[in-house]
Amino acid sequence: MKPFTIVWLTARRIVRADFKPGRDVPQLVELHEQSRPAADDIGTLTDAALRLSKRRTQRVWVLTSDAATTVLNVSRDLLQGVPAADFDQSLSFEAETLTGISSFESVLGYVPLRSTAEDRRFWVIQVMTAARERIQRAARDYGTRLLGISHPAGLQTALAEPGGTNWKRVEIWDDVTATVTHDASGTGIEITAGVSIRQRRAIDVAGDDRVTERLLDDPTAASDGSGSGTFNLNHEDHLRHWLTAWAQQVTAPQPVCPVVAPMPTPMSGATRSTISLSLAALAVLGAVGVTYFTQKRLTQLSAGIERLQQPAKRVQELQAETEKLTKEKAELIARRDVIRAGELATRVTVDRQRQRVLRLFELLSKHHHEEIVVREIQGSGNETRVTGLCLQTAHVQRLAQAVGEGLTEIGYVVLPIEVAATSQRDDGGPWQFTLRIQEPAESKSVGGQQRPESGNSLAAH
DSSP: OOOEEEEEEOSSEEEEEEEEOOSSSOEEEEEEEEEOOSOOOHHHHHHHHHTTOOSOOSEEEEEETTSEEEEEEEEHHHHTTOOGGGHHHHHHHHHHHHHOOOGGGEEEEEEEOOOOSSEEEEEEEEEEHHHHHHHHHHHHHHTOEEEEEEOSOOOOSOSSSTTOSSEEEEEEOSSEEEEEEEETTEEEEEEEEOOOHHHHTTOOOOSOSSEEEEEEOOTTSOTTOSSTTEEETTSHHHHHHHHHHHHHHHTSSSOOSOOBOOOOOOOOHHHHHHHHHHHHHHHHHHHHHHHHHHHHHHHHHTTOSHHHHHHHHHHHHHHHHHHHHHHHHHHHHHHHHHHHHHHHHHHHHHHHHHHHHHHHHHHHHHTOOTTEEEEEEEEETTEEEEEEEESOHHHHHHHHHHHHHHHHTTTOEEOOOEEEEOOOSTTSOSEEEEEEEEOOGGGGEETTEEOOOSOEEEEOO
C-alpha cells in the first residue's frame, strides 16, 4: 500500500486527510479543513482542498455529495440478455428516473447487492461527466493521480465496535439518508431522500437488538455527540475515526462501495513527440534498407528469366489472398453495421415504451379530482388496471374520458369504466371504479424480447 489522500467535499466545508500504510489499517498523518469557498465549480473545490497542505501526494480519492447515490431494484427480465458492454448504460437508464441525472451526460459506478427471485439490486453512484473531468484535471494540475470518486454515504464498517458482526447505522446527509445493516447474512444498505437538520434530531435509532449507531454532520449539535452510539463529523475525533474507516474501505482488495473510475490518462505531448521522432527515424532507416535491397534484387533479377518466374508466381498468390481478405473485411463491416442498427432500434423502442408509461401517470395526476381516491395501479400482461373510490360517479367518468383521450393519441386502448356501489351511504356511495387500459400489441415486446407476464402493482393513497 502506498501513501494516499482522501478529499471530502461537503456543502459547508472542504477536508483533506493524508494517510500512510499501517500494520492493520491506514494511519492518518495529517488532517486539514476549512469552510467551503464561494465557488460552485467542483474542480476549483478539489484544487482548494488539495492545497490545504504542503505535503505532496501521489494518489487521491474524492468523496463528494455532488455525486448522486441510490439503490436500484431492477427486474431480472429487464436485464436478461443485455451485453456486458451495454450493462452500465442500462443501469444508467434505470437510475435516471430516481436521480434525475441524464444517462447520456453522466458516468456510473455500481456494486451488486443481495437480490430477490424477481429483482436484482444494485448500489449505484452517478457523476456528471463534466464534473469527473474537472476533478481529474484539478488532480492532474496539482501533480497527483485520481483513483476514484465516491459518495460519503454507506460506510460498510461499524464505528462503535469495529469488526462487529451484528450492527446497524443510520447516516444523515444533506442529500440522502442511508441505513447500513450487518448480520450473519452479510451487509445491506438502503438509501432514501435526505431530511432536514430539525428532522435529524427526531430520528430514533433505539429499540433494535443490534448495536445501533447514528452518523451525522451537524454543526448545531453538541460537539461530542448525543450518545455513545452517535458520531457527529463536526467533532474532530469522530471525523478522524470516520475518515480512517473510509481509508480502509477504499483500499480493500474487493470493492464494497460504488466508485466512479477516472478517465484514461491521455498521452502527454513529450511522449507523442518521442514516438513521432522514433517513427521518423525508423522510416528513414526503412527507406535506406528498401533502397539497398532493391538494388541488390535488381542485380539478382538480371541474372536470368527463370529466377523471375518464381517471385512473379508468389506475387499472384499474394494478390489473390489480398482480394479474399478485402472481401471478408467488407462482409464484416456490413455485419457490424447491421448489428449497430439493431441495437439503436432496440434503444429507441425502450425509450418510447418508457414515455408511454410516464404519459399514463401524467394524465392521472393532471385530471385527478379531490373526491377521487386511486387505490391501486396494477399491470398484468398487456393490461393496466386503475382502481379506486369516488364520491360522485361524474368525477370519475370525466377522469376516464380525459385519460382515454390522452392515451388514445399514443396508441393505448381505454375500455369503458366499471363502477360499482359500495352502499355505505343512502345514495349507494361511495362508488368503487375500475379503469382498464390495454396496451397496443407492438408494445408487448421490446427489442425482440417478450415482456414479463407476471403482474406488478403500485398502490397510491
